[in-house]
Amino acid sequence: MKRFRAASTVGNSIQARNTLSRPIRSLSTALNSKSTPRPSPQILTPITALRYSNSANLVTTRHASSSSPSNLQKTPLHDLHIAHGGKMVPFGGFSMPVSYSSLSGSASHHFTRSHASLFDVSHMVQHRFSGPGATAFLERITPADITGLEKHKSGLSTLLWPGTGGIVDDTIITRLGPELFYVVTNAGCREKDLEYFKEQLAEFKERVGEKVEWEVLDGWGLIALQGPLSEQILSSILADSETETLREMYFGQSRFMKVKLLSMELSSPLLVSRGGYTGEDGFEISIPGEETVAVTEALLRGAGPDKLQLAGLGARDSLRLEAGMCLYGHDLDDTTTPVEAALSWVIGKNRKTGGGFHGDNVILSQLTPKSKGGAGVERRRIGLVVQGAPAREGAEIVDSEGKKIGNVTSGCPSPTLGKNIAMGYIKNGFHKSGTEVEVVVRGKKRKALVTKMPFVPSKYWKGNAPA
Numbered sequence: 446m447k448r449f450r451a452a453s454t455v456g457n458s459i460q461a462r463n464t465l466s467r468p469i470r471s472l473s474t475a476l477n478s479k480s481t482p483r484p485s486p487q488i489l490t491p492i493t494a495l496r497y498s499n500s501a502n503l504v505t506t507r508h509a510s511s512s513s514p515s516n517l518q519k520t521p522l523h524d525l526h527i528a529h530g531g532k533m534v535p536f537g538g539f540s541m542p543v544s545y546s547s548l549s550g551s552a553s554h555h556f557t558r559s560h561a562s563l564f565d566v567s568h569m570v571q572h573r574f575s576g577p578g579a580t581a582f583l584e585r586i587t588p589a590d591i592t593g594l595e596k597h598k599s600g601l602s603t604l605l606w607p608g609t610g611g612i613v614d615d616t617i618i619t620r621l622g623p624e625l626f627y628v629v630t631n632a633g634c635r636e637k638d639l640e641y642f643k644e645q646l647a648e649f650k651e652r653v654g655e656k657v658e659w660e661v662l663d664g665w666g667l668i669a670l671q672g673p674l675s676e677q678i679l680s681s682i683l684a685d686s687e688t689e690t691l692r693e694m695y696f697g698q699s700r701f702m703k704v705k706l707l708s709m710e711l712s713s714p715l716l717v718s719r720g721g722y723t724g725e726d727g728f729e730i731s732i733p734g735e736e737t738v739a740v741t742e743a744l745l746r747g748a749g750p751d752k753l754q755l756a757g758l759g760a761r762d763s764l765r766l767e768a769g770m771c772l773y774g775h776d777l778d779d780t781t782t783p784v785e786a787a788l789s790w791v792i793g794k795n796r797k798t799g800g801g802f803h804g805d806n807v808i809l810s811q812l813t814p815k816s817k818g819g820a821g822v823e824r825r826r827i828g829l830v831v832q833g834a835p836a837r838e839g840a841e842i843v844d845s846e847g848k849k850i851g852n853v854t855s856g857c858p859s860p861t862l863g864k865n866i867a868m869g870y871i872k873n874g875f876h877k878s879g880t881e882v883e884v885v886v887r888g889k890k891r892k893a894l895v896t897k898m899p900f901v902p903s904k905y906w907k908g909n910a911p912a
Contacts, residue, residue: 520567521666521737529755537632539568542757547750550759554860557723557764558901561672562756563744566722568632571662571731572642578655579624585653586645587618588783588802590793594620597699599718602791603783604630604641610804611779612786614638615771619699619718627699627716627731629667631773666737670744670753671727671764673904678748679704679728684711694719696726696905706739707746715740722761724768724903763857766866769828769898775838776826776854776868784811785870787826824851825876828868828898829884831856833891835865836884842871843883843890850875853884859900866900867893 517540526533530546542565544550556562574583583591589602598620604613614634619627630638639661646657670679680691684703694700699718703711713733721727732740745753762772771777777786782804789812796802800809813819829836835858842851856867867884875882880895 518568520565521664521732521734522565522567522668522741525738525741526565526755531755531757534758536758537568538635539632541565541568542755543759544757545755548754548756550757550763551860553754553756553760554763556754557672557725557756557760558861559673560751561670561674561678561727561748561753562760563741563753564669564671564722564756564761565666565741566669566729567666567737569667570630570632570635570638571665571667572628572630573621573626573660573662574628574657575622575625575660576656576658577624578649578653578657579626581653581655582646582649582657583618583626583628584796584802585649586803587616588792588796588805588808589618590795591618591620591626593793593795594618596620596622599697599699599720600791601788603777603788604638605783605803605808606779607803608807609780610782610807612773612777612781612783613641613779615773615777617718617720619716621699621716633774662731664734666732666734666740667729668732668737668741668744669721669723669727669729671721671723671725671756673726674748674752675725675727676906678744678753679717682743682747696720696907704740704743706743708739712736712740719906722768722770723764724770724899724901724905725764726904726906762855763860766855766857766868767859767861767899767901768903769868769900771826771868772855781870782808782811782822784808785822785824785826821873823873824870825873826854826868827851827871827876828866828896828900829853829856829882829893830896830900831865831867831884831886831891831893833865833889834886836867836886836891836893840867840869841885842869842893843885844875845881845883847883847890850882861901866896868898871895 517535518538519540523540526542531542532544533540534543548556553562580591586604587602589600594600599617602618603615606613614630617629621627642659646659649657676691680688682704684705687702690700696719699716701714702717703714706712713736716731718729721729783789783791797809810820811822815821836853836856838854838856840853841849844850851869851871853867853869859866876895878895878897882893882895883890884893
């Protein structure tokens, strides 16, 4: 097998590939009900791959599995965080900023909603899948309609366990070409996901026989520009030839773009995707590691602190909860299916009839309620507004008689609403919006109301007005 160095850009990687030969934490629902059985995958030493072909060997670099401070990985922006007063904490095996000295977590939250914030999300794992079997492979391990996904469009999906349909991880999938995909997965699932992909590719090769290449963009940067001023800020540093196209790029779309650096040079082509984890309009930008600091500084200096501030994990968590976004390991896990997680919408319309993905028998039967002859589900993910003290992960949800009917998986005071909000799983039948329940917080029952999510209306750019 030929060995390749990591490509400096996605475009370079595509060109190189065209010229080279290719032989080569569980949630407890606290319900007396059925639950999806947890699989027992064999988890091996964590591996990241520069390139993997399901017909060849794996080219790897290895990372320590310990999350002790001495073994924490650093993103390309680590020194920049320190210079800007970042308070660093362990997260997903990385040293990450939870907040900055310039703004409190709540102030940073409000600043994102009113102006714009820049988040370092380089700890996330960026992948590329390519080759004649790429579409079929992704349709095997997710319920998404990959065949119908247009070029430079993205979609949220879930990696699934065979048999059970439990969620391995949530993911964003972007089509970059006929058989070329950019996939982002969670840092906290790195070891599990990498072993999952390795095993699934081997099985796919054995059963289907089509070639798929897999790369992990190890050491690359990923930043999220979020907030109502995001478009204005990014436009100000785009290469002159690119500025007119940004307004026409809608939520869920992506483009390769160059930006003007402080040195007056242009960056390499960067994959810019419109979307994010806050519910605000914004962009996620994938950047080669050696350019990440320069691109970030161009954004910060170009906008100035009145328009753009760095933001950390604290603000990101409260923003995502207001937006009704799940956090894997809390609101999603291996024992939870997309239907239980209120993510049935990630299942492609054609997949609901044709199946063909891991766990399809379980998941498709859950789509039809028991009252209509299907399996239905015993629990559902819901939102809550809680009176009194905020409800945190693990708090029990009870009915009017004090009987346990569910549990909270995420919760915090909402800076935007001035209320305590939470997300959790509740027994089917109590899941309808407006249902009154109680949550046990510090031994006391607090009144709570089942509420539709998102708690704060989303402002994604979808055309003439954010929606």
